[in-house]
Amino acid sequence: MSYRIPIGPYHLALEEPYKIEVECEGETVVGASLKVGFNFRGIEWLAQHKNITKTIALVERVCGICSNVHSMTFCMALERIGEIEVPEKAKYVRVAIAELERLHSHLLWAGVAAELVGFQTLFMHVFRLREIVMDALEAISGNRVNYSMNRIGGVNRAIERPDRVLEAVAEIRRVVTESVIPVFTTDRTVAARCTGVGILRRADAIALGAVGPVARASGVDVDLRRDHPYLAYGDLDFKVPVQAGGDVLARVVVRALEMLESCRMIEQAIERMPAGPLHAGDIYAVPPGEAIVRAEAPRGEVFYYVESDGSDTVARLKIRTPTFLNIPTVQAMVKGNAFADVPLIQASVDPCYSCTDR
Amino acid sequence: MDAGTLRRKIGGKWSGRGGSWWLLVTIGQVRGVARQMLNGEARFAAVVAAPADAGALRVMWHWDVRGTLLSLESILPPGSFMPTIADIYPGADWAERETRDYFAVTFEGRESTPPLMLRASDAPGILLASKRARA
Numbered sequence: 001m002s003y004r005i006p007i008g009p010y011h012l013a014l015e016e017p018y019k020i021e022v023e024c025e026g027e028t029v030v031g032a033s034l035k036v037g038f039n040f041r042g043i044e045w046l047a048q049h050k051n052i053t054k055t056i057a058l059v060e061r062v063c064g065i066c067s068n069v070h071s072m073t074f075c076m077a078l079e080r081i082g083e084i085e086v087p088e089k090a091k092y093v094r095v096a097i098a099e100l101e102r103l104h105s106h107l108l109w110a111g112v113a114a115e116l117v118g119f120q121t122l123f124m125h126v127f128r129l130r131e132i133v134m135d136a137l138e139a140i141s142g143n144r145v146n147y148s149m150n151r152i153g154g155v156n157r158a159i160e161r162p163d164r165v166l167e168a169v170a171e172i173r174r175v176v177t178e179s180v181i182p183v184f185t186t187d188r189t190v191a192a193r194c195t196g197v198g199i200l201r202r203a204d205a206i207a208l209g210a211v212g213p214v215a216r217a218s219g220v221d222v223d224l225r226r227d228h229p230y231l232a233y234g235d236l237d238f239k240v241p242v243q244a245g246g247d248v249l250a251r252v253v254v255r256a257l258e259m260l261e262s263c264r265m266i267e268q269a270i271e272r273m274p275a276g277p278l279h280a281g282d283i284y285a286v287p288p289g290e291a292i293v294r295a296e297a298p299r300g301e302v303f304y305y306v307e308s309d310g311s312d313t314v315a316r317l318k319i320r321t322p323t324f325l326n327i328p329t330v331q332a333m334v335k336g337n338a339f340a341d342v343p344l345i346q347a348s349v350d351p352c353y354s355c356t357d358r
Numbered sequence: 359m360d361a362g363t364l365r366r367k368i369g370g371k372w373s374g375r376g377g378s379w380w381l382l383v384t385i386g387q388v389r390g391v392a393r394q395m396l397n398g399e400a401r402f403a404a405v406v407a408a409p410a411d412a413g414a415l416r417v418m419w420h421w422d423v424r425g426t427l428l429s430l431e432s433i434l435p436p437g438s439f440m441p442t443i444a445d446i447y448p449g450a451d452w453a454e455r456e457t458r459d460y461f462a463v464t465f466e467g468r469e470s471t472p473p474l475m476l477r478a479s480d481a482p483g484i485l486l487a488s489k490r491a492r493a
Contacts, residue, residue: 315408
């Protein structure tokens, strides 16, 4: 006999609201449906009623974790429309902040995953590391969440103490290499919870449009930083971790290896950072035109479509966040799995409902 | 298949602008091109709608092929329907529902189009209202 179990929209251990309705036969999941929109703020509507300067601050609030990538991508779209030349130094600063943000996001996710697996010690261990990244971002920008680094044509401030950022990165690499990766890949509890669980097949990943670590863990070898280099990524050496398994473990491994690559990129960005100006001057509007700019956010590709009519307010702004495409993949992942694994499987996508709902 | 090969296979007059390769198609061509995109392993990226002249709507579909963006554009006259591609690309399901929320577009061929962000009792087309208010 099949039965349906509604979960949410409010959850005991998750601040963000969403609803998943799971259909089971016995303890096996045979289907699931998702409902979002509980956190809808109408950001695209708001953007069409505020000037561009205010909209930079607005889009930085699309997400409380990957806030920087939104203001950065929005500014990059305006720079493309206005054919504005961004100084080289600003490109390197943007890369360093973007990769610090990826470290923050992946560490936060690793902590949440450790807790869901039932490994509290690992959760504490990972969250101590996350504090190091947040301290580094605070030292650079004065803020731990919304960094306000981006402006049209560059960045608002430099990295004043690169030595401290390099120290933080070295410590993160050491701990991730010596304990986080070994525990996540060899511990029996983690293996039992993650191996062969929540498989997303490669063909499903493509048809559903999965992005970022979710796609790469299903063998879809995509990463905009390599495939369509922007900012200074074309000048950096890094690898794109890909796994073929498509299960929760594969998504764990991809993110863990990506943290090490982000450490490499931050070091290179800081060591190779050129001298020069931080921005192209005060810019409050761009000429009429349209542009699409995509960036590799921690959770995958973020997509911005911007249309300008030449005024100081955008005529149309479309924001498609990574989770918007990744969350529906949960419906494919949970089929055939035990009901008890549903929380871990949905968490393995690293969902952000604030991003999704906008 | 790379983006250039896929473009040639689809045919038509593609033009590069604003960060993508664009192809203007009729409403009747949309599903056929979507199928060709899937056969070419193009990854669905987004549906974007924007108001056009005389009450029409520009509807744009975007796919990624190894870092290159391919975009279809079609003009939807007032009172017309757009065919769904959600049966071809399940990833387009939410995008179509959201487009209905924002611009009251009806996607033909779907069993239903429940709101994604709005409540069931809300009237769709919140960005159309926005455009009128600004004008």
